[in-house]
Amino acid sequence: MIPSASPSDEGPDTPICSAKGCREPAVWVLAWNNPKLHTPERRKTWLACEEHREHLSTFLGMRGFLKDTVPLAEWESANGD
Template identity: 55%
Template sequence: MDLTPDETDDPICNAKGCTEPATMAVRWNNPKIHAPDRRKVWASCPGHVAHLENFLQLRSFWIDTVPLEQADRR
């Protein structure tokens, strides 16, 4: 998920099947298809942060996790 200014102020967790409000931004990059400075963002509820980070870390895609309000919304 790329966060854009058009999105609602109440994003939902991007974990499959989750409908909880997102509070964290799990930022990642696939170096095979994205420029090095590109950051993709998955919104996450507190209960899915570790799961999403682990998924991305296994693929060496995870960059960092920050509070959603600190995520770059460009």
């Protein structure tokens, strides 16, 4: 399930970027896992707006956690959200 929040100009089910302090609508899903804690098939998700996608991807990638980056709409249709 994709977490959501409700900024004043968006609906209550609008997914919001995971970057600290950002309230922009998310358009990307960054699927990741920590191999020290999670089984290889487990995927946790962070959401990203266009502005923060690269920053969040770099953060996860440097730690070896990033597994996939996909458009939010594609993730939702593939996962039935």
